[in-house]
Amino acid sequence: MRLLIINTLPKVHPAAEKAICCLTEKASECMTFYTEDMRITPCIGCNACWLKTPGICAVKDDYEQILKAYLQYDVTLFISDTALGFINYKMKHVIDRILPMATMYTRIENGQTRHVPRYNKEFRFGLLYAGKGNQDYLAHWMSRFCLNFHGISLGAFPIEAWEEVCACIS
Amino acid sequence: MHFVIISGAARTQSKSNTAKIIAAFCEGLQNGGNTSKIWYLSDRKQWKSAKIAFEENENILFALPLYVENVPGIMLEFLACLSAKERPGSRISFLLQGGFPEVSQGRCCEEFLKTLPAQLGCGYGGTFIKGDMFGLSLMGEKMEAKLLQPFIEIGRQFGENGAFRRETIEAFSIPEYLSEEQIRISNGPLRYVQRFAMRYFARRLGCKTKLDAKPFCEKELQETQEETI
Structure with missing residues (x-):
């Protein structure tokens, strides 16, 4: 199992360090992005990735390598801090930029409109969070997010419970 | 107020x-x-x-x-x-x-x-x-x-x-969900109209590839570069 980790927590975060170290050992191959070393700006909502340069984000920063990595790895694990019970803005900026993975086209599946996926890949996304997140809501949000990107949610867990993710990815 | x-x-x-x-x-x-x-x-x-x-x-x-x-x-x-x-x-x-x-x-x-x-x-x-x-x-x-x-x-x-x-x-604030008839139309003929309209808007914006292009797949990249909408 090839694992992609996107960590928006500081590099020096004992719980995240431990989780990343242990998860790396479990995976056959693992790549970790530390976003504190990267320049990732917020989505500007220009829709270029849907209508002008399909699949390619108009914002030229360090994000494109993450976009490519989503396609190269079996599972993506987001590691985030929390604010107001939800993921914090740093991780939301990262996730908002995932739009190029969907096309502008839509179709109705199970009674709701969905974007037609751009790539023939079933994504698997999980979330580990630090701080006071609302776990029930985060799990619900992850499932909704995955639904609209034709993926499977592995759930949302406090970072100390990283072993729960191991069970999902092994 | x-x-x-x-x-x-x-x-x-x-x-x-x-x-x-x-x-x-x-x-x-x-x-x-x-x-x-x-x-x-x-x-x-x-x-x-x-x-x-x-x-x-x-x-x-x-x-x-x-x-x-x-x-x-x-x-x-x-x-x-x-x-x-x-x-x-x-x-x-x-x-x-x-x-x-x-x-x-x-x-x-x-x-x-x-x-x-x-x-x-x-x-x-x-x-x-x-x-x-x-x-x-x-x-x-x-x-x-x-x-x-x-x-x-x-x-x-x-x-x-x-x-x-x-x-x-x-x-x-409606509709909560589309009706069965709306779904049937949306997944039927409207789907082609929608695609045509989107390709039209895209072309107006200067889009030169298919809207479902896969730029990060090498094979697809080659294909979409050759094909224009």
């Missing part, structure tokens, strides 16, 4: 669907004898004054587009810099718009929005959700005016007591 309106849209004001909705909404507020002042978070120079306006005023409305099932990252960033109000009496309401037609697509975000006022020391004035707003800027002035018209009345009704009334939501 005086309302502070904060746009959580990431798109610049001149190109923002949310800004157009706010303008129509404010027209309705004004028709009811209210006043309003708008701040746009897409312009970071406005953040400081938006924060002060939030602190000093009691009637706050956040207008926002749905972004990956929740609020846009920039709005989350702004919310994180606010402190909870210590003095009671303030109220926060939300106007949430999305591209998908079903109101149910906004429910997950609404669940989060409901928690915010209490965390910021305010009361909750409700969330109004409206879908099918993606094409607002693409469909020409006539259709744009038609789509915006209801927001004038929604704004007028909101201005009466500074909160979204159940009757307003029931009348305008």
Whole structure:
């Protein structure tokens, strides 16, 4: 199992360090992005990735390598801090930029409109969070997010419970 | 009443669907004898004054587009810099718009929005959700005016007591889901019309590849570069 980790927590975060170290050992191959070393700006909502340069984000920063990595790895694990019970803005900026993975086209599946996926890949996304997140809501949000990107949610867990993710990815 | 309106849209004001909705909404507020002042978070120079306006005023409305099932990252960033109000009496309401037609697509975000006022020391004035707003800027002035018209009345009704009334939501925040017939049409002939229209808009914007191009697959990259829409 090839694992992609996107960590928006500081590099020096004992719980995240431990989780990343242990998860790396479990995976056959693992790549970790530390976003504190990267320049990732917020989505500007220009829709270029849907209508002008399909699949390619108009914002030229360090994000494109993450976009490519989503396609190269079996599972993506987001590691985030929390604010107001939800993921914090740093991780939301990262996730908002995932739009190029969907096309502008839509179709109705199970009674709701969905974007037609751009790539023939079933994504698997999980979330580990630090701080006071609302776990029930985060799990619900992850499932909704995955639904609209034709993926499977592995759930949302406090970072100390990283072993729960191991069970999902092994 | 005086309302502070904060746009959580990431798109610049001149190109923002949310800004157009706010303008129509404010027209309705004004028709009811209210006043309003708008701040746009897409312009970071406005953040400081938006924060002060939030602190000093009691009637706050956040207008926002749905972004990956929740609020846009920039709005989350702004919310994180606010402190909870210590003095009671303030109220926060939300106007949430999305591209998908079903109101149910906004429910997950609404669940989060409901928690915010209490965390910021305010009361909750409700969330109004409206879908099918993606094409607002693409469909020409006539259709744009038609789509915006209801927001004038929604704004007028909101201005009466500074909160979204159940009757307003029931009348305008629809449909929760598409009907079976709408689904049949959407997945049938309308799908081809929609694709044709999108390719037309894309070409007008200068798009030179297929809208379902796969630029990060080598084979696909080669194919899509050769083929134009």
